[in-house]
Each structure stands twice: as C-alpha cells, then as structure tokens.
Amino acid sequence: MMAKKRVSIKDIAKKLGISITTVSFIINGKAREQRISEELIKKVQDYIDEIGYKPNHVAQSLRLGKSKVIVFMAEDISNQFFASIARLIEEKAYQNGYKIIYCSTDNDHEKAKELISTFKMRNVDGFIITPTPNLEKDIKNLLDEGFPVVLFDRWIPDVSCSHVIVQNEESAYQGTMHLIEKGCRNLCFVSVMSTQSQMIDRARGFRKAAQDSNVDYQECLLKFHNLAEIEPYEKLLEFFEQRPGIDGVFFATNYLAFEGLQAMGVLQRQVPEKLKVVSFDDHYFFNLYKPKITAIEQPLEMIAEKLMETMLEHLGELDKVYKPVKVVLANRLNERESTL
Known part of the structure; x- marks a missing residue:
C-alpha cells in the first residue's frame, strides 16, 4: 500500500x-500582522482542521532557522522544585546557546493546550513539559510535527516520548519502611486525587511497604489545590482529628506536608513523640521546622542535566527518526528529627 501523501x-x-504566502502567514500566527481578514483566517483554519494538517517543524526550522528558544512548561513555576530545576536548566541552556521561556500550566489541560499552540506558532525549538492530565493527544501532535519533547516529573505511559523522572515507587517504599522500622504500626498516606504517574507510583510504594510489613494503613486524598485554598487544609484537620491512633504519616509532596504539619500543631499532636513524619520532595523549610522533617530529596542538579542533555540530543537529530530517551534517577532519604 502506498503511503499517504x-x-x-x-x-x-x-x-x-x-x-502560499497567505497560508504561511496564517499557519505561523502572523496573519493579523499582515492585515489578513478574520474571515480568511477562519476559512484557512477550518480547512486545516478538516484535513488534519500538521506543519512540518523540521522544514520550518530549515527554512526559517532555529529560534534557539526552548519552552519549559511546569505545573507551577513558583514551586521550589520546579523553580530550582528551571534555574539550573536556564544556566545549562545558556551555555549551549539557547534561551528558556518559562510558564505554568496550573495542572490545567486547557491552559497547557493553549500554551503549546501559542509557542508552536512562534517556532520555538523544543518543549520540556510536566504533563497535565489529558495531554496525551497534544504531546503526540508535537512529536508528529517534529518538535523535540522531553517530559519530566511524570510521564505518559501511552505516549512514546522522552522523559526524565525519579524512582517514585522505590523511594516511597523506602520512606514508608523507614516509618515502620521506627515503630509505626498505624500509617497514613496523604496525597492528592490524581491519575498522574508520579502520584500513582508513590501511592503504590506506600501500600506495598505497609502490606509487606502487615501494618494498618489508610489514605487521605485531597483535591489538587494551591496553598491559598483553605478547604483542603480543613479536610486534613478533620481527618487527623477523627483518627487519633495514627502514629506515622507519609506525605506525597512537600506542600501537603506544610498543611499537615499545621494541622498537627493545631491538634497538639507532637512530632515525633505521638506520630512520626516523612515527606516526599525535600524543602529548605524542613530544616527550619522544629523538629526537622525527614524527607526524600530529588536530585535536582542531575534532573536538570539529563533534561538538557536529552533535549540537546534531540535538537541535534531533527533530520532523524525520533528515538525516545527514558531516564529514571535515584532519590535520597534525608533522616531528621521527625522520625527519631
């Protein structure tokens, strides 16, 4: 069978x-600059949607030249984890002649989709993305159009795409076993309601450790939120108030630990005397808190290095078949006073 032209x-x-020039202006987002009518813009865009046309990014790059710009799309660029990696990537990109554009998706698919569309039209060279839920089709479209894409913090099982992630399940298992080895027998896992790979893996690691050790455990799942929202904290406060027997808590991420520690303070649940605490995603705050909090530290420098190394590899092979690079890095458990 002949390939479709x-x-x-x-x-x-x-x-x-x-x-051809008019079509090119419209596809590349420059129609309004050229005073092309809204009617004609719509006519072209409707036809493009109808036939499923996808611009050839490789051809655009050869014709227009590289922009030397890489997009870094994070869940929340103000979050310490994402901000730290962004800063490290910026330095590594600059050393290789590239600039970085930062943006936050707020874990919202529609916002992520709009951002991708905007940057595609500006002919950026590649995308480093923490994918939101339901972003599979958009990632596939980027790859089909020839854009280098590297995912991080989480990956998409149904999409063959390069990614740099950490050992979420293994580290959650280690952190939970640490609580059990310190004498905890009634555990709690605090996380968000999420279908994202990193949260699923952390929950799986927690459950496996609890089941392997035959200890009691329960889970508190909150809606995805930012620290300005009060409702999730109130639910967390109610959850712990109704379960005084919990003696060990594993927080799936640091901002949940911040809220949980606040709730424990209100309930006068002493750490580590009454319950012990471990959190994923180490944070400088954990060293300032009294008592200092045991946490799992992700290798930020190595994550940034592997992200840029993978992106640069793809940028150097635009004329070749895209071959996904899959990197999984180890974390480190920093034992502190909250698990003594």
Missing part, C-alpha cells in the same frame, strides 16, 4: 485559491 502549504493554497 503529506499535505503541503502549497496544496492548501491551491485548494482555497489563495497564495
């Missing part, structure tokens, strides 16, 4: 009876 800008122009 790829539709070109020339084909679109011929079909619609307009110039």
Whole structure:
C-alpha cells in the first residue's frame, strides 16, 4: 500500500485559491500582522482542521532557522522544585546557546493546550513539559510535527516520548519502611486525587511497604489545590482529628506536608513523640521546622542535566527518526528529627 501523501502549504493554497504566502502567514500566527481578514483566517483554519494538517517543524526550522528558544512548561513555576530545576536548566541552556521561556500550566489541560499552540506558532525549538492530565493527544501532535519533547516529573505511559523522572515507587517504599522500622504500626498516606504517574507510583510504594510489613494503613486524598485554598487544609484537620491512633504519616509532596504539619500543631499532636513524619520532595523549610522533617530529596542538579542533555540530543537529530530517551534517577532519604 502506498503511503499517504503529506499535505503541503502549497496544496492548501491551491485548494482555497489563495497564495502560499497567505497560508504561511496564517499557519505561523502572523496573519493579523499582515492585515489578513478574520474571515480568511477562519476559512484557512477550518480547512486545516478538516484535513488534519500538521506543519512540518523540521522544514520550518530549515527554512526559517532555529529560534534557539526552548519552552519549559511546569505545573507551577513558583514551586521550589520546579523553580530550582528551571534555574539550573536556564544556566545549562545558556551555555549551549539557547534561551528558556518559562510558564505554568496550573495542572490545567486547557491552559497547557493553549500554551503549546501559542509557542508552536512562534517556532520555538523544543518543549520540556510536566504533563497535565489529558495531554496525551497534544504531546503526540508535537512529536508528529517534529518538535523535540522531553517530559519530566511524570510521564505518559501511552505516549512514546522522552522523559526524565525519579524512582517514585522505590523511594516511597523506602520512606514508608523507614516509618515502620521506627515503630509505626498505624500509617497514613496523604496525597492528592490524581491519575498522574508520579502520584500513582508513590501511592503504590506506600501500600506495598505497609502490606509487606502487615501494618494498618489508610489514605487521605485531597483535591489538587494551591496553598491559598483553605478547604483542603480543613479536610486534613478533620481527618487527623477523627483518627487519633495514627502514629506515622507519609506525605506525597512537600506542600501537603506544610498543611499537615499545621494541622498537627493545631491538634497538639507532637512530632515525633505521638506520630512520626516523612515527606516526599525535600524543602529548605524542613530544616527550619522544629523538629526537622525527614524527607526524600530529588536530585535536582542531575534532573536538570539529563533534561538538557536529552533535549540537546534531540535538537541535534531533527533530520532523524525520533528515538525516545527514558531516564529514571535515584532519590535520597534525608533522616531528621521527625522520625527519631
């Protein structure tokens, strides 16, 4: 069977009876600068959607030249974890002649989709993304169009895409076993309601450790939120108030630990005398808190290094078949006073 011919800008122009230049302006987001009518813009965009046209990013790069810009799309760029990696990536990108554009998705698919569309039209060279839920199709489209893409913090099982992640399940298992070895027999896992790979893996590691050790455990799942919202904290406060027998808590991420520690303080649940605490995602605050909090530290420097190494590898192979690079890095458990 013969391969289906790829539709070109020339084909679109011929079909619609307009110039190739006009189609190019519209596809590349420069129509309004050229004072092309809204009616014509819509006509071209509707036809493009109808035929499923995808611009060839490789061809654009060869024709227009590289922008030397990489997009870094994080869940929340103000979060210490993402901000630290962003700063490290910026330095590594600059050393290799690239600039970084930062943006936050707020874990919102529609916002992520709009951001991707905007940056595609500006002919950026590649995307480093912490994927939101339901972003599979958009990632596949980027890859189909020839954009280098590297995911981090989480990956998408159904999409063959490069990613840099850490050992979430193994580290959660280690952190939970640490609580059990310190004498905890009634454990709690605090996380968010999420289908994202990193949260699923951390929950799996927690459960496996509890089941392997035959100890009691329960889970408190909160909606995805930011620290300004009060409702999740109130639910956490109510959860612990109704369960005074809990003697060990594993927080799936540091901002949940902040809220949990606040709740324990209100309930006068002494740490580590009454219950012991471990959190994923170490934070400088954990060294300032009294008592200092045991936490799992992700290798930020190595994550940034592998992200840029993988991106640069893809950027150097634009004319070759995309071959996903999959990196999984080890974490470190920093034992402190909260588990004494």
